[in-house]
Amino acid sequence: MGNRLYTLLMGLAPVLLALALTTLALVAVRASPGEAYVNMLRGAFGSTGRVADVLVAWVPLLLCAAGLLITFTAGLWNIGIEGQIVFGAIFTTWAARTLDLPTPLFIPILLLMGALGGGFWGLVAGALKAYGRVHEIFAGLGLNFVAMAFTNYLILDPWKRPGIASTSGTELFPKAAWLPTFGGAFALGPVEVALAVAVTVLVYLALRGTRWGLELKAIGKNIRSAFLMGVPTERRMLSAFMLCGALAGLAGTTQSIGVYHRLTPAISSGYGYLAILVVMLAGYRALWIAPVAFFFAAANKGSLQLPLQMQLDSALGGVLQGALVLFVVLMQGVRGRVASRQVDVASRQVDKEQ
Amino acid sequence: MDTQLVIALLASILANSAPLVIASVGETITERAGVINLSLDGSILLAAMTGFAVAFVTSSLLLGFLAAMVVGALVALIVAVASIELRQDQVAVGFVLTLLCADLSSFLGNPFVRKPGPAVGHLPIPLLDRIPVLGPIFFDQNPVVYLSLLSIIICWLWIFKTRPGLILQGIGERPAAAFVRGANVRLLRYAYVLVGGALVGFAGAGYSLSVKLGWSYHHTYGLGWIALAIVIFGGWDPLRAAMGAYLFGALGSLGSILQGVVPGVPTQVFQAAPFALMIVVLLLVSSQGLERFLTLFPPPIRRRLSGALRVAPPAALGTAFEQE
Numbered sequence: 001m002g003n004r005l006y007t008l009l010m011g012l013a014p015v016l017l018a019l020a021l022t023t024l025a026l027v028a029v030r031a032s033p034g035e036a037y038v039n040m041l042r043g044a045f046g047s048t049g050r051v052a053d054v055l056v057a058w059v060p061l062l063l064c065a066a067g068l069l070i071t072f073t074a075g076l077w078n079i080g081i082e083g084q085i086v087f088g089a090i091f092t093t094w095a096a097r098t099l100d101l102p103t104p105l106f107i108p109i110l111l112l113m114g115a116l117g118g119g120f121w122g123l124v125a126g127a128l129k130a131y132g133r134v135h136e137i138f139a140g141l142g143l144n145f146v147a148m149a150f151t152n153y154l155i156l157d158p159w160k161r162p163g164i165a166s167t168s169g170t171e172l173f174p175k176a177a178w179l180p181t182f183g184g185a186f187a188l189g190p191v192e193v194a195l196a197v198a199v200t201v202l203v204y205l206a207l208r209g210t211r212w213g214l215e216l217k218a219i220g221k222n223i224r225s226a227f228l229m230g231v232p233t234e235r236r237m238l239s240a241f242m243l244c245g246a247l248a249g250l251a252g253t254t255q256s257i258g259v260y261h262r263l264t265p266a267i268s269s270g271y272g273y274l275a276i277l278v279v280m281l282a283g284y285r286a287l288w289i290a291p292v293a294f295f296f297a298a299a300n301k302g303s304l305q306l307p308l309q310m311q312l313d314s315a316l317g318g319v320l321q322g323a324l325v326l327f328v329v330l331m332q333g334v335r336g337r338v339a340s341r342q343v344d345v346a347s348r349q350v351d352k353e354q
Numbered sequence: 355m356d357t358q359l360v361i362a363l364l365a366s367i368l369a370n371s372a373p374l375v376i377a378s379v380g381e382t383i384t385e386r387a388g389v390i391n392l393s394l395d396g397s398i399l400l401a402a403m404t405g406f407a408v409a410f411v412t413s414s415l416l417l418g419f420l421a422a423m424v425v426g427a428l429v430a431l432i433v434a435v436a437s438i439e440l441r442q443d444q445v446a447v448g449f450v451l452t453l454l455c456a457d458l459s460s461f462l463g464n465p466f467v468r469k470p471g472p473a474v475g476h477l478p479i480p481l482l483d484r485i486p487v488l489g490p491i492f493f494d495q496n497p498v499v500y501l502s503l504l505s506i507i508i509c510w511l512w513i514f515k516t517r518p519g520l521i522l523q524g525i526g527e528r529p530a531a532a533f534v535r536g537a538n539v540r541l542l543r544y545a546y547v548l549v550g551g552a553l554v555g556f557a558g559a560g561y562s563l564s565v566k567l568g569w570s571y572h573h574t575y576g577l578g579w580i581a582l583a584i585v586i587f588g589g590w591d592p593l594r595a596a597m598g599a600y601l602f603g604a605l606g607s608l609g610s611i612l613q614g615v616v617p618g619v620p621t622q623v624f625q626a627a628p629f630a631l632m633i634v635v636l637l638l639v640s641s642q643g644l645e646r647f648l649t650l651f652p653p654p655i656r657r658r659l660s661g662a663l664r665v666a667p668p669a670a671l672g673t674a675f676e677q678e
């Protein structure tokens with residue numbers, strides 16, 4: 001019984017600690033924590049329209065998290081995922097501006113272009129890692145910044161709005177290139193939700209049930225042993241980067257044809273980095289990324305109320321998310337130390353008895 | 355070419371690169387002790403915000419710098435505890451802290467956005483600044499620049515020319531051996547991580563109080579990541595790291611000049627250039643091309659060159675050490 005209470009406390013501790021940190025931050029800027037939390041909850045769940053907006057944020061998070069499961073299984077830190085989202089959006093924008101098709105044909109082509117764009121950028125990061133031995137964290141980061149700069153260039157020059165080159169983005173896509181919605185004031189549509197769910201299930205099955213997934217796992221555990229056992233490590237790592245990039249590109253597509261309907265500098269909205277946190281909090285387990293992504297999307301949307309209602313910065317949502325993951329990781333360590341100390345004590349008992 | 359212009363350019367490079375130099379030197383120390391502080395980008399942001407905010411509120415630059423150093427050391431301490439005591443992955447903890455500290459800095463710094471505040475004053479050194487050429491470059495600067503130059507020298511001397519520095523190298527390479535020879539690996543790791551973190555914090559404050567005054571969204575834009583890359587590029591040697599920092603600083607300064615000279619090139623090329631350069635330099639030092647290039651030389655020269663171009667990280671970097 002004491003054991004169950006202990007486990008419960010250990011599970012709750014990160015949540016309480018994270019909330020303590022956000023409360024402290026609110027007090028530091030002389031804001032009312034209660035009012036802030038209420039505003040955040042209302043912002044995420046206050047109406048069906050708001051919940052639909054949370055799901056709109058949930059879709060790209062889930063797509064990216066599913067992709068990251070692949071790279072994490074191979075032991076890789078695909079920080080370049082932000083740039084891969086952006087390149088998916090770039091390729092999609094090109095297609096939306098150059099092609100002219102009816103919607104049922106247009107949407108799949110746009111999604112394909114997004115996957116190609118993201119996959120391409122993922123391949124660059126992967127090649128730098130596999131052939132140039134550049135650590136994927138720095139390769140990814142550098143490529144993120146390059147992708148951002150490229151987007152800014154496209155928005156302000158070749159693809160600028162006729163008349164005024166504006167940093168708010170290109171001109172809107174033709175209506176045929178817009179994702180269909182559930183109707184009314186909802187920005188949410190069936191296509192992207194189905195896509196996100198399907199992708200998550202497919203990634204889960206692929207990682208567990210295919211030889212490719214097993215080889216990725218082997219690479220993640222011990223790349224040298226995997227290599228000696230005959231796993232084509234370079235090719236598998238490249239495929240992991242490409243596939244994760246493709247999924248991130250899909251997220252970029254849904255962002256550009258479902259949310260913004262154009263290319264903007266903020267097209268990735270930090271969803272790539274956030275998805276890394278999602279996967280970490282979900283314990284790298286496929287079954288947990290959907291609910292965790294939902295919670296993070298809710299925190300994101302909820303915190304948008306803070307600048308509107310209280311003149312605070314909406315980064316508090318990010319503080320909550322980051323603090324939660326940090327404390328979960330730290331508590332994991334604490335539990336490990338406590339457990340190993342118990343083993344020490346127990347083994348000393350055994351020695352004494354003998 | 356107008357020598358006055360070149361001298362002014364070099365002086366401005368030194369001034370603009372000072373925070374990057376200090377951050378790179380600080381992180382070099384931390385990594386020499388075996389700990390990667392991946393939170394650098396976030397902690398520099400948080401330290402920059404703290405430095406500016408405290409200096410703004412208290413009208414004391416000293417308090418601002420001190421507060422920033424405390425913040426930098428604290429964040430580094432979290433990484434150290436998570437690694438040394440709790441045996442968690444340094445990369446994971448560092449990454450989370452990057453995002454957390456960035457968001458904290460945005461949230462807490464909101465009241466200070468775009469407010470004009472205190473700045474570090476100019477402090478030319480009386481006699482030395484009269485030296486032709488070198489004088490205006492090295493001795494006609496602000497205190498942050500002087501401290502950056504001092505930090506390079508002190509760090510280099512400490513690591514390579516003192517006994518404690520030798521122990522530091524040992525802790526990062528083979529902590530077990532250092533422990534057997536009597537070094538308190540755990541305590542020393544904490545100490546060096548705190549020192550490195552304090553330096554990083556100082557660099558952050560140096561940025562918001564002397565290079566890019568004030569506070570705004572994404573104020574230090576990627577500085578921490580570049581510092582981390584510079585440590586690798588510098589082969590964990592503070593002198594080489596400083597050269598890398600000045601290289602990046604030169605790129606920034608040249609960028610603003612070249613933009614005026616070459617009108618056809620879009621500004622975003624200059625925005626992306628530091629990060630593209632980061633990839634290129636890492637590619638140069640990490641790939642096998644360098645080793646193959648070295649085999650072209652006869653052995654004695656090769657040995658000298660590879661010593662200077664060494665890129666192997668401290669062998670125990672990123673690992674936890676169980677001190678019984």
